[in-house]
């Protein structure tokens with residue numbers, strides 16, 4: 482066996498790089514291709530494969546979008562173990578965590594093996610989600626915000642009309658969706674990480690106040706409304722849901738986002754969250770609290786060295 486190069490600078494969560502002031506900045510993703518007719522990546526059944534962690538909020542967006550559009554047969558999915566470790570995300574062949582899969586395509590040990598197969602010189606992080614092309618043995622795209630747009634429209638010709646007609650990024654609402662996405666991303670989706678991973682008091686406090694100021698804004702928007710934009714489910718709801726569903730179980734405790742909980746402090750957000758979870762299976766069936774809590778509390782051991790996973794909140798999501 483040949484010696485493998487040490488890639489732990491790219492894979493080990495304990496080696497996350499923080500900025501000089503102790504704050505956390507998420508690095509940009511590298512593979513940014515689209516699936517389109519006439520392009521390098523044509524829309525075809527049985528050609529693409531999605532790799533995800535059920536724990537990861539960014540990957541969770543893609544699972545929801547895949548199920549909302551009815552793409553389950555066209556794009557199979559493989560789930561990694563939630564135990565992100567020094568070599569990154571392991572498959573079940575290395576860590577047989579309940580609900581984790583082996584890699585059906587290459588029997589890889591870790592997600593990083595796929596990245597290095599696609600590009601042996603790849604030098605960024607080995608993140609999920611990964612949208613993989615079986616034909617060219619490469620990553621099409623590893624940016625969840627783009628993968629959900631691909632799922633929204635690229636396979637419409639292969640779908641039954643009622644699924645093809647579903648549009649979660651409709652033209653007339655795009656500017657409003659884009660505007661909400663921007664601050665929801667920086668202050669909520671990524672804001673909780675900025676609070677949780679910060680290693681100075683000032684970086685943490687700045688981030689945590691930004692998180693709650695943005696939640697206050699969302700609460701005002703959702704008061705008397707079922708969805709964030711217009712009167713319909715859009716990708717803006719999907720993108721907020723993945724953070725909101727993790728908020729009370731993980732971010733309040735581990736990431737110290739504890740000025741309020743969603744269940745007790747934000748009635749409109751709470752009702753919106755409960756309705757999505759309990760009334761729409763694309764949300765409930767893709768939400769796995771075991772993977773979520775275990776990943777954050779046991780695998781991010783640089784924040785929680787004892788790796789103890791808290792029992793509560795009970796229940797993880799309150800019934801409607």
Ligand SMILES: N[C@@H](CCC(=O)N[C@@H](CS)C(=O)NCC(=O)O)C(=O)O
Nearest residue numbers: 492537538539606608609623624625
């Ligand atoms: N911009 C990416 C971010 C994905 C991301 O940060 N995923 C995390 C898990 S929540 C990951 O895989 N981290 C592994 C690592 O950085 O080593 C997206 O939205 O798709």
